[in-house]
Amino acid sequence: MLRFITRRLSTMVGLLFGVSIITFLLFSALPSDPAALTCGKNCTPEVIEQNRIRLGYDKPVLEQYGVFVSGIFTGRTYGSGTATFDCDAPCLGYSFNKGEEVTVLIGRALPATAQLAAGAFVLWIVMGLGIGIISALKRGKWQDRLGIGFALVGTSLPAFFTGLLLIFTFVFWIPIFPAPRYVEFDRDPLFWFLNMLLPWITLALLYSAVYARLTRDGILETMNEDYVRTAKAKGLSPGVVVRKHVLRSALTPIVTIAGIDLAGLLGGAIVTEAIFSIPGLGRLTFSAISQSDLPVIAGTVILTSAFIILANTVVDIIYAVLDPRVSIQ
Amino acid sequence: MASGNLSQGALAWSRFKRDRVGKASLTIALVIVLLAAFSPIILGILNLDAYTFYKDTLDPNTAGLPKGIGGISLTHPFGVEPGTGRDILARLLTGMQLSLLIAIVATTITMAIGVVIGLIAGYFRGIVDKFISTGIDLMLAFPVLLLILSLSNPLTQRLVSLGIPEGNPARVTYIILVLSFFGWTVIARVIRGQVISIREKEFVEASISMGAGPFRIMFRQILPNLWAPITIYGSLTLPSYVATEATLAFLGVGVLPPTPTWGAMLADSVSFFRVVPSYLFFPGLTLFAVVLAFNLLGDSIRDALDPKSIR
Numbered sequence: 001m002l003r004f005i006t007r008r009l010s011t012m013v014g015l016l017f018g019v020s021i022i023t024f025l026l027f028s029a030l031p032s033d034p035a036a037l038t039c040g041k042n043c044t045p046e047v048i049e050q051n052r053i054r055l056g057y058d059k060p061v062l063e064q065y066g067v068f069v070s071g072i073f074t075g076r077t078y079g080s081g082t083a084t085f086d087c088d089a090p091c092l093g094y095s096f097n098k099g100e101e102v103t104v105l106i107g108r109a110l111p112a113t114a115q116l117a118a119g120a121f122v123l124w125i126v127m128g129l130g131i132g133i134i135s136a137l138k139r140g141k142w143q144d145r146l147g148i149g150f151a152l153v154g155t156s157l158p159a160f161f162t163g164l165l166l167i168f169t170f171v172f173w174i175p176i177f178p179a180p181r182y183v184e185f186d187r188d189p190l191f192w193f194l195n196m197l198l199p200w201i202t203l204a205l206l207y208s209a210v211y212a213r214l215t216r217d218g219i220l221e222t223m224n225e226d227y228v229r230t231a232k233a234k235g236l237s238p239g240v241v242v243r244k245h246v247l248r249s250a251l252t253p254i255v256t257i258a259g260i261d262l263a264g265l266l267g268g269a270i271v272t273e274a275i276f277s278i279p280g281l282g283r284l285t286f287s288a289i290s291q292s293d294l295p296v297i298a299g300t301v302i303l304t305s306a307f308i309i310l311a312n313t314v315v316d317i318i319y320a321v322l323d324p325r326v327s328i329q
Numbered sequence: 330m331a332s333g334n335l336s337q338g339a340l341a342w343s344r345f346k347r348d349r350v351g352k353a354s355l356t357i358a359l360v361i362v363l364l365a366a367f368s369p370i371i372l373g374i375l376n377l378d379a380y381t382f383y384k385d386t387l388d389p390n391t392a393g394l395p396k397g398i399g400g401i402s403l404t405h406p407f408g409v410e411p412g413t414g415r416d417i418l419a420r421l422l423t424g425m426q427l428s429l430l431i432a433i434v435a436t437t438i439t440m441a442i443g444v445v446i447g448l449i450a451g452y453f454r455g456i457v458d459k460f461i462s463t464g465i466d467l468m469l470a471f472p473v474l475l476l477i478l479s480l481s482n483p484l485t486q487r488l489v490s491l492g493i494p495e496g497n498p499a500r501v502t503y504i505i506l507v508l509s510f511f512g513w514t515v516i517a518r519v520i521r522g523q524v525i526s527i528r529e530k531e532f533v534e535a536s537i538s539m540g541a542g543p544f545r546i547m548f549r550q551i552l553p554n555l556w557a558p559i560t561i562y563g564s565l566t567l568p569s570y571v572a573t574e575a576t577l578a579f580l581g582v583g584v585l586p587p588t589p590t591w592g593a594m595l596a597d598s599v600s601f602f603r604v605v606p607s608y609l610f611f612p613g614l615t616l617f618a619v620v621l622a623f624n625l626l627g628d629s630i631r632d633a634l635d636p637k638s639i640r
Contacts, residue, residue: 030483156621158572304472
């Protein structure tokens, strides 16, 4: 077990290293010049050159990468002599467009995205598993057809269309909800909830469709296993068989996907955040892209990948703890 | 089933023919493709054009809003665009050509890359497989949408410098390339899994003993056994690309105006959707219907090819 965990953790470190170096190389190969974006109207070739040296963009790419990585662990200092400023660990770089550290920008945007992701996650798990279980138990009946139909509709609707449809229906046509305007939770909990409900539903519709299908197929497949037949044969009630014997094995693949989906969502839901004006990571990155603010883009790309890799590792280790056969493979 | 010596394809077809949803969605999919292919002729008969400004449909008293409900009339059954008065039906039909073209070409490239890489990983196993699988893990960790958006401008310029005409040709090429580049991983994984088991079959062993080279075995002997997963995943990738193209256009990575694609129309309709909802609904519902039809078709193909699947 310990060996499995060590191996899994070293793979994780390797993947993190790979993702960060690819991102770094990719963005430094782009033709846009981050130093030229630092001074706006006051740009003269001398200022640009000065800022290039101050930011370390004059160094070879691999050296820049080294400084970047050590900045994550120990922080880094920009510039030299008297005109220096510190970027404390974990330092993901400095945005000259916004005049702030990337970590500060991300830290400000992350709560909104986390609230969006967490609420949507709860909703889509409840909806997805609920619909999947009902569909499987009522296989072939109208409930099943309705469930499959829902899953197909959900996967066929792009998020932006669902979101706009929800806004049109519940904000303009039947005005139940206020016009989308993000309010922090502690300022007005009720308004916050009303505002987050539509974005949660938008994301939940998109994701729960896939989960409903996986749950249904997983349950139906497990129902054919010998041990389920044994459980039935020894006289257990159908409810106990489903709860204790079928679900446990049918839901394992769903745990994997749930972990990765949630992690991916924590990196920002660009479309949903744009439609519902939620000031999260997705919005931050989207505006950074339109301004070619490379440090911010690279920072969020690396952060999101790190979330996904971390979630993968955690899920794998949980598996190994729950099912010792996994770690022997 | 009394079908002792039917081929696998004939068996699948006989299963497919009994699937009413499958037949309906196949019909719809064919109609869609034909509509796209013959859209110039259809528009000629209707005497509509995607680029003409039908100014008389707009209300001069408002700032260019269509008359009546979205400008819907007998001549313009889906209404007109606010501001310009261009016919929405004509733009939908014209846009369908490009939307479908992007999806079909990208799906073909995606499948080709995925199948070749999956074959190589599954056939050679060992260090080659390890290398490819790690690469796939790495690619799956990236936030794809974010990369597609941020690389759009520089890579489109790079394509122009490689000789692809500026404007829409370069933009469409970029969309096709990124969709394929980020899409093949899932297919490669599936194919790899299949190849690992097929590789152990006797006919492969026989080929090896007769001295066939690895590439001959992979492409002439194993590949023909993979058409079921290739068809299934191909038919499910296509609708997802139609939807992704729309999402990308919505986020600003799309063709230049005035060329219509569904995504471009939807992106454009957002600023009007409160006053002219028909402009959002018609492209949106068409997109939804097409994606749904192709998804249903993909499901039916899966059921027909894989009798073990649960329905």
